[in-house]
Amino acid sequence: MSTRILPLGQRALLAEVPDLADVLALHARLEASRPAGVIDLVPAARTVMVRVDPRVLLLSAARAWIEAASTDAAPLLAADTREVEIGVRYGGADLAETAQLLGVSADELVARHTAARWTVAFTGFAPGFGYLVSPDWPFDVPRLAAPRTRVPAGAVGLAGEFTGAYPRATPGGWRLIGTTDAALFDPDAASPALLAPGTRVRFRPARPRPDAETTSARRDHGVHPPSRRAEVVSRSGGIEVVEPGLLATVQDLGRGGAAALGVARSGALDRGSARTANRLVGNPESAAVIEVTMGGFRAVARRDLWFAVAGAWGPIRLAGHELDPYEAHAWPAGEELHLDWFAHGARGYLAVRGGIRGPKALGSHATDVLSGLGPPRLDAGAVLEVGATPDAPIPVADLAPWGAPHDDELEIELAPGPRAEWFTASARDALFEAVWTVTNDADRVGMRLDGPELQRERAGELPSEAMVAGALQVPPSGRPTILLADGPVTGGYPVIAVATDAALDLLAQARPGTRIRFRHARQV
Template sequence: MVIRPMGERAFLVEVGSLDAVLALHARLEASRPEGIVDLVPAARTVLVRVDPRVLPLAAAQAWALSAPEQDARREPGPLVEVDVAYDGPDLSDTAALLGVGADELVRRHQAAEWTVAFTGFAPGFGYLVSPDWPYDVPRLAQPRTRVPAGAVGLAAGFSGAYPRETPGGWRLIGTTSAMVFDPDAAAPALLAPGTRVRFRAGSEGLDSRRPALSQSERVDVPLDDRGSGSVPAGETERGIRIVEPGLLATLQDLGRPGAAALGVAVAGAFDRRALRTANRLLGNPEDAAAIEVTLGGLRALAAEDTWFAVTGAWGRIVLDGRVVDPYEAHLWPAGAELHLDWFAQGARAYLAVRGGFTGRTVLGSLSTDLLAGIGPAALSAGATVPIGGPAIDPIPVTPVAPWGAPADDLELDLAPGPRADWFAASALSTLFESTWTVGAADRVGVRLDGPALERSNAGELPSEGMVAGAIQVPPDGRPVILCVDGPVTGGYPVIAVVTDAALDLLAQARPGARIRFRHARPSG
């Protein structure tokens, strides 16, 4: 086993084969101490994510290396039978590519008993393996921009079913209407790691009550959508009415830690420090849900007198025609309009209200995950966002922390990544000595414009666990920083990882902002 660093709060344990990964993952799960947030198996590694407030990283690494062996005769996982209509567009071509007939390929697919080795790519997307499956199936040379929910595919030695509409490069041999991922279920992933799977021919899936989630569907918080305009006279509900959402407005709390093994990212507020500060200003718990507003433009009306605070990005805040300050608690009178103008500095502001916003949670969180498509949809004009119960603390008399406008140019601390040895000796120097420009940026990832980082290993990296802040380098050498809604597994090498504290700074980076990196100081 080899320990590879993944920032200052996680590491990879690398072994020699998928079988060794499954055995290691079983050992770690069986002896898991408090402070281990996530264990994410992949093709050759297990990602271990740690809460350093509970368990020091060095202690977690020592535990991983010394986890006791488990009985090789482990109890098999539960068996799930999935009905498949073998009508995929790639069935005949894939069979011909493998030198067999389509009927023989289907027969082999059904005869094999599959096991979910790990999940990733999307919530509930299980990578299934079988000792009875003899084929190594090449991915499509040109991935599809749209693979429908329920598609059953093959790639390398794996089979799998897409839980939702998404791009993908697997060869599609059939479809199922099975509910592959249901965030409201006690066990959200039908194909969780360790589950045994049998495919059988049929025109209907295992659960035909409704199809798997498509890209356009969300597990929505029950918001009121009776239309925009002023709050009706005599309105008694606790909430605010969205008049205009601006460029993007979503509900966010501190996310869904601990669900990465199901393919679910933490998500939550991108600038967690700003969210916590807004809640402290109002006497709320730090993890209460607020509205994350991207680049500004939001207008909203209060249904009743409400206290609010705005933190994070910098722009004019206009309440009922008068400008008010950020980082302060203000009374928002019933029927008054609050306008967060377009931001002059920073990218994301947080509108919190006393009592916090509320609604139906998904896997314990109210957060919107844009990549996975779980949680409430982005807020739209006419929706009313409910407010929760009383706050737990009084509103502070004085501001809880000094504040100021987010900087235009950023210096971000980097901790070591697991695949620095995949790069030429000059790559790290280039990374730290260059000034990078923010290109395309959202909650999934931030693309950096600058010099290419030269790789010394041009091979294909087996998928492995990822964390927010990981700097992946695709073949063109241009780095991409994975963010809070990023995928939980990935196949591009990670050269370094933005520290947890620096992620809050990255949340305020606008396109065109300049970034320089520096080495993080060793913790402890």
């Protein structure tokens, strides 16, 4: 097959092929020969993304592996893929209108949908949201002119050549033809996504449920029973939140390797500061901490604890007495800890000796604000469990020099992106010559930048393809958005460049108004 291999930062490649059939074939070959060091293998509409751990597999070796798989003429062995049957109550809000657009009756559209043999080509948009294709499906269905602000969980829809079902309530522009009660995504299950890439699917008509009100309630809160994940907020435990401030969440180092299921890495945005806070109290670096955005956080210890704060800079007060960051401090039971509003940086990390404890979602305690995975964001009255005292002692000396984050102006290194050729030469120059400003539209999903408009060389839409944290997506406005840890795993805006992995910690501390200058990353 004809394959272009495009850069996606310093740790990933995009293999671009002519059509979706070639995507499925290349993905199958890569999956069958997957070497150690491949973290994510993510098919999309015209591409397969390969993300590696460079300590195990060099990017050059990954490129050679993709090239070999692309030119392999040996026949593929029949894949041992699952086949699932999904019951659908047809009669969705758009069924009649969609049938009319396609020149068929509603009954015929349903009959075609149930007769087709579907395969999950790729996932994206939300955890467990599968894009299904079929050689038996002749229709190209236009999306809604104005997307709905809320599509209920379990809705089954059509868009383009695809069909799919919404695992949770989200906005969406697909045309809805029915609903299902199938458990589309359950992070506590051995196989979380019912519709993983390669899964074969048949749809079957389902009878209306007599307990329609109960069914509707289940769809409103997700298609599977409430997960144990919410129990990270408990009635006993070690810390009671008095005031969460602007945003406080539980974070660890994230959940890598699940992008093919539509699941972002998530985890602490400033991983270096989270690691440091943990080391200061003798925790493993991967222990869960509290990420506090912009400050204003108050909490009371329910038992004697030790804590440390790293990252953003602001007053730290325990029982009214000011303490230093980057040091371990005793936190007696009943005393209130106050992280006041930060003067420098955007995110502070509160580590407690023993770490924040609770059930994990896909191996991680991290709260993903976009997908809803992990424990809920912290509210006043939430009580968090603290783990057992670790074996490692609290360090007796400072681990490293520390100081306030530099958040007035940052220099961020950029590695090549896969779609730089979509932009004019002057736009590519402007990316590195301009001074960009972080806007108020900045959160854990991404940050929008203000600056010159980056003009395109190439018009048209980009088929959906895999994204990584640090990707600079450029929407039609011409001003980039940098995706962060909770960003979507696929997207349709071209990526002109990708911030290096080391730069992500710097970006985590950028506040609205921070100026950014981009520099070319050193070759690795």
